[in-house]
Amino acid sequence: MSSNVISDAFEGGIKGLIKLSIEEVKDLVYKYRNKDLLFIGKKETIERLKKERNSEEWKLFDKYIKDKKLRILVQMGLTMRDLENDDPEEISRLQEVIVNTHGSRGIHIAHFVQTGFLSNYIGTVITENISEKALREGLEETLRAVDKYIVFIKNPDKIEETARILQQRIEVNLPKVLIMYSLKSATKNAKKIKGILEEKIEHYYIRDMNLSKERYICFFIRDDNYYKEDVAYFSP
């Protein structure tokens, strides 16, 4: 008897693992080939994904986000949120996989969803009375340019300097929307930056809100009635 078999028997004995005969395996594989059966890993992973894809929040994203890569990253944001409470170790592993596969931009998109800000963004923009197509395009463009136009304000950020950088981004690129968001004690900094920009930026609507005591978001939305064709040369 090989050591593997001994270890297998030991493993099976301890954990109650199922050991099938060749005939039983052939039956399972037959069902698999007929698409009646699927071999999965952790049941919890599948259950979590099914729950997320059935949620009202995913249905909203599903409607407005068609780009496959963005859809994947948005779903990872929902998964990261679920894992926050359920499995902190698993969230670290997942974040590493996202960074290795999609880079820092990927994790920023997922984080924007995880914190609940993407839903709020869609809810805010919908009220601006724009077409579904324009909303979808604007949303996807903003997510693709996440490092430029979705700005996470952290506590050590210098207020004046950050305000100046954001003012330049808006005035030079004329994005459809620039989003600033922050968590916990950094929300004070974000509100000060908003106050500075409010006085300096023209022809942008500013919408801000506290999503909870510890979550703040602020939108700078381009006034397309003012810019009209002029913005066709800029993206997004």
Add this chain to the structure above:
Amino acid sequence: MELKSFKDFSKETKILILKELGHETDGIFVTDTSGNKMKDRYIGKNIEIDNMIIFPGSTIILDDNPLSIVSYIEEFGDVF
């Protein structure tokens, strides 16, 4: 669709299933018939037999992580 978790099967049974599907293993990783380790098509990681999921189609074996699973669903459609 019936779901069977590899977490419930003994190592010997996992190896039998892999072989029945035309794959091999070095005891730790899934390999092809030439002994080359198979990589997850979405994250490029070698696939361990203790951490794999098998999708229908051309017998696509992936690492059991949410990113790979969702990437498969977005490419081939929902199977659950």
